Structures are given as structure tokens and as C-alpha cells.
Amino acid sequence: MKIIDLRSDTVTHPTKEMRETAMNAQVGDDVFGDDPTVNELETYAAKLSGKESALFVTSGTQGNLISVLCHTTHGDEVLLEADSHIYHYEVGGISAIAGAIPKLIKTVNGEITPEHVKNVLRGENIHFPKTTLLCLENTHNRHGGTAISPESTNKVAKYAKEQGLKVHLDGARIFNACIYHNTDLKEYTKNVDTIQFCLSKGLSAPIGSIIASDKETIDRARKFRKMLGGGMRQVGIIAAPGLVALKTMRDRLIEDHKNAQRIATILKEKGFEVIKPQTNIVVVSIINKFENPMKAVDYFEKAGILCVPFGSDKIRFTTHRMIAEEDVTEFERRLSSLH
Numbered sequence: 326m327k328i329i330d331l332r333s334d335t336v337t338h339p340t341k342e343m344r345e346t347a348m349n350a351q352v353g354d355d356v357f358g359d360d361p362t363v364n365e366l367e368t369y370a371a372k373l374s375g376k377e378s379a380l381f382v383t384s385g386t387q388g389n390l391i392s393v394l395c396h397t398t399h400g401d402e403v404l405l406e407a408d409s410h411i412y413h414y415e416v417g418g419i420s421a422i423a424g425a426i427p428k429l430i431k432t433v434n435g436e437i438t439p440e441h442v443k444n445v446l447r448g449e450n451i452h453f454p455k456t457t458l459l460c461l462e463n464t465h466n467r468h469g470g471t472a473i474s475p476e477s478t479n480k481v482a483k484y485a486k487e488q489g490l491k492v493h494l495d496g497a498r499i500f501n502a503c504i505y506h507n508t509d510l511k512e513y514t515k516n517v518d519t520i521q522f523c524l525s526k527g528l529s530a531p532i533g534s535i536i537a538s539d540k541e542t543i544d545r546a547r548k549f550r551k552m553l554g555g556g557m558r559q560v561g562i563i564a565a566p567g568l569v570a571l572k573t574m575r576d577r578l579i580e581d582h583k584n585a586q587r588i589a590t591i592l593k594e595k596g597f598e599v600i601k602p603q604t605n606i607v608v609v610s611i612i613n614k615f616e617n618p619m620k621a622v623d624y625f626e627k628a629g630i631l632c633v634p635f636g637s638d639k640i641r642f643t644t645h646r647m648i649a650e651e652d653v654t655e656f657e658r659r660l661s662s663l664h
Contacts, residue, residue: 326629329652329659331588333633334498334581334605334645337529342573343566352561355381356551362561366568370535373571374520375511378543380536381564383555385410385497388521388534390418391549393458395519395542396491399424402454404445404490407431408467411460411495422553426454435465436473439484446488459485463513464498464505467636470585470606472505475512482516496522497534501604504578518542527578527605528570529646532563574646581605581644584653588642591657607642608635628659 330336339347353359363381371379382388389411393403403419405412407429411419419425430441437459447453461478465471482492494517496502503510514520519538524530536546550556585602593599598610615621618634625632625640635641 327652327655328629328631329648329656330631331607331642331644331648332631333643334526337525337527337645337647339531339566340529340569340574343530343569346565346569347562350561350565352559354558355560356556356558360559360561360564362568363564366564366571367535369568369571371537373510374514374522374535374537376514376520376537376539378538378540380543380546380550381560381567382521382534382536382550383532383557384525385495385521385523385534386415386418387550387553387555388536389415389460389493389495390422391546391553392493392519392521392536392538393419393423393425393460394549395538395545396458396493397423397425398457400426400454401458402426402428402456404428404430404437404442404456404459404485406435406437406460406462406465408435408465409460409462409495410466410497411462413467425458428456432468435462435468435471436477437461437481438477439481442481442485442488442490456490458491458493460493460495461517462495462497463502464604464606466497466606469600469608470498470501470602470604472502472603474506475508478513479516486516491519492517494520496520498523498526498604500575501527501578501582503575504582505603519546524567524570527581527645528574530563530566530570533567535567577646578605581646581648584644584648584650585642587650587653588644588656591653591660595660605644607644609640609642610638611640612638624663628663630656630659 367379403425600608611621
């Protein structure tokens with residue numbers, strides 16, 4: 326029985342083209358700045374995001390941490406959405422390593438507004454930490470892949486900058502937001518200071534993320550990357566698949582969105598309470614269905630369907646390149662056989 330793996334879009338395998346370009350990639354020592362494939366990837370990523378410069382990093386977590394390091398000093402306060410990935414899933418790095426204090430902002434759907442920022446900013450006082458950075462997330466994982474609009478992003482980013490804050494966008498799945506809103510990446514980046522986006526989720530590269538910003542910030546980021554052990558040598562063999570991912574895999578994300586909609590509809594018809602997906606994440610309530618999320622995960626696994634616990638009362642399904650239309654049809658068939 327084929328496993329229908331809906332745990333995450335991180336389970337995607339590199340394409341044949343990615344494997345071939347990795348094998349044939351030109352390489353050099355990237356710490357010396359002479360890996361031509363890495364340089365090509367960073368140049369392309371910077372142009373794509375409308376920024377002066379870009380940096381290839383090992384992961385989204387590393388990219389977010391480096392970005393926070395670039396914008397803060399020890400003891401600074403960072404504004405974060407209460408369910409943000411940086412706060413929940415990055416091992417407390419912004420405090421343990423960057424020395425920053427998180428200030429959480431509760432929202433309905435992951436969308437921070439100028440009013441939210443206004444309400445949490447504190448005046449100058451000897452007792453208070455200095456607030457220096459606002460972190461946004463798009464799409465928002467814990468809010469079910471919500472795709473926040475570029476208009477909303479630009480509005481809150483402009484307001485934050487007027488208050489003297491820097492703005493970082495955790496855009497791990499930003500291209501899903503671009504597809505949903507039918508817009509260009511540059512519309513999201515024009516008012517943020519840094520953006521991090523993943524190559525290894527829906528874009529299907531085997532490893533890596535990008536930070537994009539102005540040249541001065543990326544020069545600082547490169548040094549922080551080295552400090553964190555992320556200075557890499559003949560890394561063109563993993564940068565090459567990332568370049569293929571950025572050039573060829575963005576437009577196909579719409580297929581994942583369509584499959585997520587179908588899965589949501591199937592689950593709803595089977596009596597599950599589903600948060601209507603905007604992108605490739607389907608969040609399902611287990612209340613009145615299962616004792617706990619792991620019971621729900623086990624229930625679906627019996628039919629060869631993999632999902633993950635998502636908080637205390639939900640589970641999550643995530644579509645990706647390796648889930649085709651016929652897999653969704655098979656998902657429906659298997660779900661019908663479960664009791």
C-alpha cells in the first residue's frame with residue numbers, strides 16, 4: 326500500500342533536474358566567496374525579491390535567527406505574533422542565542438495590524454527593554470497556512486518603521502502567498518528589512534533557505550552565519566537544486582492549493598470540522614472525534630495516510646508536489662473504508 330504522506334511539504338524529494346544539476350554543479354569554497362553556483366543562486370534570489378543582496382543558509386530556522394541577530398542587541402524586545410513559527414518551533418533561539426525578549430501579539434488569523442503594534446509599544450522608560458524589531462510570518466503555519474495580503478504586510482511594515490522598528494518577514498512559504506494573492510514577491514518585500522524564504526518546502530529542494538536584504542545587512546548576516554557554524558565549503562552541490570527550485574517550482578504551488586481544497590472538502594463531508602484552507606495546509610479539529618491528536622494520527626495511519634498533531638485539539642495535513650490528484654482520490658477512498 327502506497328503511503329499518502331501529508332505530514333509536511335518538507336517531505337518532498339528533489340526532482341530529476343535537481344539531482345542532475347547537483348551532480349554537475351560548479352563548486353568552490355563558499356567561505357572564500359568563490360563557489361559560482363552559490364553566487365548565482367544568491368544573485369538570482371536577490372533580484373527575485375527586489376533586494377540588493379541575498380545569503381544562502383542551511384534552514385529557515387537559521388535564516389530567522391540570523392535576521393534577528395542582524396536587527397537586535399542583547400536585551401532588545403522583539404514583537405511576534407503569538408502563534409509564530411519563530412516563537413513556537415525554533416528552540417527559543419532568539420532568546421538563547423540572540424538574547425532578545427519576545428513580546429507576543431494575539432491575532433485572529435496571524436495578521437498583525439498597525440493597531441496591534443500601537444497597542445503593545447511602550448514609551449521610553451528605564452525599566453523597559455528597547456523594542457527594535459517586528460517579525461511577521463507569511464503564510465502563517467499555526468493559523469492554517471493563512472496567506473496575508475501584500476497590502477496588509479506593507480501597511481503594518483510602514484507603521485512599524487515609522488515607530489523606529491526594523492521589520493523581518495519569515496516567509497518560509499511566501500510563494501504560496503504570492504500564488505494565492507496572484508502577486509509578485511517584490512510586493513511583499515518592498516517595506517520589510519529582511520525576508521527569509523525556504524527552498525526545501527513546497528519548492529522541493531533538498532536543503533536550504535535564503536535571506537534577502539540590503540548589502541550591509543547581508544554582510545552582517547554572512548558573519549553571523551559563520552558564527553553559527555553555517556560557513557560552508559563546496560556547497561554548490563546543494564545550491565544548484567535551490568536554483569532549480571526558485572526558477573521552476575513556484576508556479577506549480579497552485580496544484581497544492583487545489584489538492585488541499587479537495588482534501589478539506591472530503592474531510593468535511595466525512596463529518597470533520599475543518600478550517601477552510603487558503604493554501605496547502607489543512608487544519609482539522611479532533612474535538613468530539615478523538616481523545617487526543619495522537620489518536621487521530623493513528624486512526625489515519627491505519628489507512629496509510631500520514632498527518633501530524635497540531636496543538637492540543639487539532640491535526641494538520643499538508644499538500645505538496647508528491648501528492649497528485651490521484652492521491653487525493655485514493656485519500657477519499659481510504660477514508661471511506663475507515664470506521
